[in-house]
Amino acid sequence: MKKVAALACLALFTSACGGGTAEAPSGRPVAGGTFTYAIPADPGVLDPATGVLSVTNSVLAFAYDTLVSSGKDGKLVSGLAEKWEVKPDAVTFTLRKDVICSDGAKLTAADVAQNVNHIADPATKSPIYGVLVPEGMKATADDAAGTVTLSTPKPFSFILESSLSLFIVCGKAVKDRSLIARATSGSGPYVLKEAMPGDHYTFGLRKEYAWGPGGATAKDLPDKVVLKVVPNEQTAANLLIAGSINGATFYGADRTRLEATPGLGKMTPMAGNGQFFYHQGDDRPGQDPAVRKALTQAVNLKELAGIASSGTGRPATGLVLEPRPCKGDTVSGHVPAFDAAAAAAGLDAAGWKAGPDGVRVKDGKRLTLRYLYGTTRGAGVQAAAEYLANAWKGVGAEVKLNGVLDTKMAESLNATQDWDVAWLPIGVTLPSQLVGFLSGPAAPKGANFAHLKNARYTELVGQAALKTGAEGCKLWEQSESALFASADLVPVTELTVLVATKNAVFEILAGLIKPTTIRLTQGG
Template identity: 75%
Template sequence: MKKAAAALSLALFATACGGVDAPADAPAAGPVSTSGTFTYAIPTDPGALDPATGVLSVTNTVLSLAYDSLVHTAADGTPAPGIAEKWEVKPDAVTFTMRKDVTCSDGSKLTASNVADTVNHIADPDTKSPIYGVLVPTGMKAKADDAAGTVTLSTPEPFSFILQTAQSLFVVCGEGLKDRSKLARGTSGSGPFVLTEAAPGNQYTFKARRDYAWGRDGGTGKDLPEKVVLKIVPNEQTAANLLVAGSINAASFYGPDRTRLEATPGINKVLPPVGNGQFFYHQGDDRPAKDPAVRKALTQALNLQELSGIASSGTGRPASGLVLDPRPCKGDSVTGHVPAFDAAAAAAALDAAGWKAGADGIRAKDGKKLTLRLLYATTRGPGVQAATEYMAAAWKKIGVEVELNGLLDTKLAESLNVTQDWDVFWLPITVTLPTQLVGFLSGPAAPKGANFAHLSNDRYEKLVAEAQKTPGDAGCKLWLESESALFENADLVPVVENTLLLASKNASFEMVGGLFAASTIRLTQGS
């Protein structure tokens, strides 16, 4: 499997707080029901369910019902005990002491070796896991001591967020470790639910584990609904109608339907941050955007404040960085580092770069028209489509021809890494650690590596190399500077920090950056 840049759109990496855990102004919940079914709408099919290949946000939403990580995420974003009860951190290693009561869904005991096998499988070059170098740092190795109940994760050099990487790593155990082919349409984890039926394109059904007793904040399986159904509903309006009618219990909303639901009585509502909207320029040898003058001119031609409002349907805020709140490194890496809006200067810059307007108004150089193929995900709501249309119109005014191409999430990896047939791509980023971006923003280009945009920014790479070995505030300063280096070079253009509406009816639950805190799911009677 090729490394898939669609991983950046994934809530997989996120650990920011969010949920539908009845806010103060929500209707009072009725008594908890453990015999019914909690139904949640997801926008597209998750594809293969092996955690080592899970790169789409929807895939990891599904996986979060069935798998645990070494550490959970507390309300403030910090690590809290998970299947590990404690840990000892060194600059280049972290040793976890495992809980003794954790079992896999097949009844087998979860061991330290299970954790080590999970990590080492991802790090094995033959596996070609797309989350290696992202969730599992490059060069990381795992060593287990089952007698002591400990597992140590180590890196060749000091790694500034070595503990935090464990928050997003799903641990495989039981039969799934022996035969990973079973994980394509099944689950084998220690989470509070186990997959019982996979109907691709329709729905995924999970059954509660009543013996589960190691959830966040002491969560157990005794109050969980008997079943959870993740129903595929690509259209947000349809999902909203189903929610109002009571046919589903919850869904997330990016687009205009969120306004209707926010005003609907009986609906519980929370607005968590969900990641950033930005676009990348393809810098391959045969692409116009390989020239930094072209990238900066294209960026100057856009009013990013207007674009932010359009992309988020007025519900976002201007971008201030690449990492989702609560960020480990506080600060604004964007302001003052992105080319300012100036359409006249943009046109002049293209002239100076040799791109001259023809009789039809479209610029050309050496007989080749300045044509950009702009990709975006159709599952990201009408705001993103409107944003790309706005970009196309703005670029047309300065003599650029734009071809818009909307794709389903499941087709993005192929377009980005295999065919490489794109020039600009609107790609949501949902990460909680700056280290999770490095493999996508530097290193070998696709298809040999995860660097899908063929970026080559020496200053970014130098700053990252220093930051990865530097803990604390000094390291954070370097991480923020590394982001700014990308923006100054117009390698990628940050536009908006998004929120979404998590809406529920007759149910409560918490989500953490698009992942279920699965032991918190409750089905209530009444509204």
Template identity: 75%
Template sequence: MRTPFAAGLAALALLAAGCGGTGAEGGPAGGGTFTYALPADPGVLDPAMGVLNVTNTTLSLAYDTLVSVDAEGKIVPALAQKWDVEPDKVTFTMRKDAVCSDGSPVTPSDVAASVDHITDPATKSSIYGVLVPTGMKAEADDAAGTVTLSMPEPFSFILETGRAIFVVCGKGVKDRSLLARSTSGSGAYQLTEAVPGDHYTFKVRREYAWGRPGSSIKEAPETVVLKIVPNEQTAANLLVAGSLNGITLYGPDRARVEAAPGVTKAVTPVANGQFFYHQGDDRPTRDPAVRKALTQAIDLKELAGIASSGTGKPPTGLVLYPRPCQGDTVTGHVPAHDPAAAAAALDAAGWKAGPDGVRVKDGKRLTLRYLYATTRGAGVQAAAEYLATAWGKIGAEVKLNGAIDTKLSESLNATQDWDVVWLPIGVTLPSQLVGFLSGPGAPKGANFAHLANKRYQSLVAEASKVPAAEGCDKWLQAESALFEDADLVPVVETNVLEAAKGATYEMLAGMFTTTSIRLTQGG
């Protein structure tokens, strides 16, 4: 994988986004301003660099994709009205009525240029190899109105990739530098003001008529403002007071917001909380017996409640909703809680208790450096302390290392100074995980935990050669193979509260369904 490691890791950990929306009583009212809180600045707005969730939320107002997805995970038309799928390529027939924000038509060549820019080594795109698979090529036929995306070999999710590519059109195709703080897309809204660190203002395009089938922009707000509000408590206060129309909450302010008058809400899955074991040559967790023993020492149900502050659900897989492959890959595939068996397994593996209770093998103490992001909230900190206590009871010495996201990425890649890491995953296709769960280990590759699960690799190789629907069973088995070997341990499906006041809206995989945004009567 050629994606820079830090960017790829950000995609793995920070593209965490659920799908769902808010509902409200009262009829729609056109015009007005819809204000939504972002927890951080979206940064550079070039879609080729859109690796963070906040960036893609922002871009979804101004850009369209070739296809979209409904709440059940079914692919539906967007810029492409139909498609023909083969094992190694997909040909999209484009709509003819889509118009860019500068008035120019959206063409197949625009799509090809967007893909070519992402895959160009000089671009150093953050999404290449993650959202856009390595080796993808694009060929446009403007006369026929088609664009073909192809891969060097069969690729299961060749069609689904079309929902991950924001198509740049118009002036932005010729001068990508314009996209740092402006937009050049065919979406329902156009960016009119960017004040980094404070707000981003978008104006509606009333001519927009090429969105999801059956949708309409006629009653949508005239203006959308994305307000940067890093503090959740502040965001909650602003929503309750009516200064914001929409927020996403992870933490303890959820309860009071849910109880506030006039607030409508939806609980939305956002990511999977889990931890990985480092399997480098010098790590005690390279031994599967050690990994399984450490996993058996943990009451995962209790840990899930701690990590999510009681709001999470039992995990059923690694991929976010709406999943292309339905099924539970977790239940029955994770070593069960049994501290006595864990201790016996460590004895059998040669790890004997030392004078201070810490196990030793070949003169080396069973020391685990546990890495986690301090930006993930109090639950993740409490989960780290719980793990340290539980592993201490079976003879492991645990050293906790909390770090901000950028330092966590550096530790995972450059210094490799960790044995266990808590890392949330937020992807929408199982293929987006392959480079992180197999292949060259960091720092040469994106396989930060140095996983080498042969069964996973074999099943992925088989699944990748057939269309998604045919390969789903093997994709699901591949996930289970990781859990059975305790390469990573799924703990909890975390969720967020999408809360609205005076408005309704829908989000899918962290992106606005722009035609769903409405201000409600009396809001």
């Protein structure tokens, strides 16, 4: 199922999918020059309609604009649209008149509409449909008026905010997407000049760029951007210290080394939520809410948070990352509290009795938990897996750890379904982006990979989707809390990463570099 793959990619590769806005310490600005940034993997196909990996979106952000953007304070500012009118089931954008695509074509309202309709077309099989483009959304254009209207079949609470992450293709590639498999065709400040898969991607500045977020222009931007593929963090750290690159993102052991290195700019944006899901399919232990509650009570989540994040995380406050529209804490007071004795008693009451070897048995079946996790998220995730295994063994469960490469996580979650508990970080900025994964048809027929059946959640999100503002947020927040109270998934920590820089400053929004804020410096 494409959407399950989208979730796995969004979740597992979202070091660039959360975190708010941050800025590195500054030095004296330097005009022109080359900004070089290390990316951890090749971005693959560069069509925004297929962009679910954070590394892909990190590359796309240099070449493509969005209809609206977000300022440092989280408020919406202009992008390709200079103004907008919002209704419960539609938003109409009035486009700027001076926007030119990198191939020289003028951006039209029809171009914008085609972007949305292309993603929504079932034949496209876009993995971001239902995630970045709400299900059922359609677009209509009025080129004479310079307006495009995005509408949904019924009121949708985040109809405006959903456009924040939608990169707009323009020019010839609107009709021929094959042109942007290894090239770009957008209105952004840079255009891809050279693509060397597995090695580097070089972008050139568009001097004419004058329609950026909030009125940003090409003035003072670097003349060239090189995104260098550096899979090894130690190598990236060495290159940064030596001044061979201007920045990189760090998850693992080298983070500590760089945090202690003088002369570097340092930011710690959000990188996703660390949490685990219980599989609630037929004949799974997690199908029983009493078992889910007991297994959750068996874990000291505060200790687990420190282990999973290697001491760099923050207390979990919800499923949605900054800049999120609803700011409330949905976690506190809603997750079953740590109580090993209550956990054991709960399993006893649920009919799971200790066998001769200490493993609990019910109806002749052992309490076996197959724990699935990604192996490339750092040592903390591996240590967290071992911690959970010990905690659950302590209350009589047999635990089998199954570490897989992140690129195999979608297959393991959906196709094989060979898991009982899965550690799956999530990084989205709208609660509506998760509904298809947390309710509805179960995998493999639907995107509900954990087979969740929380009637209260379904009821609340159905109400929330029809509301806007504070009223809608209250319902969205209650829906998340309903998941936690039922131990459908267990929030553990809000993960962070280190973005270290040298001789450059820039801002980060939703985990992505804002290209219009990059400035090369001396002594920065």
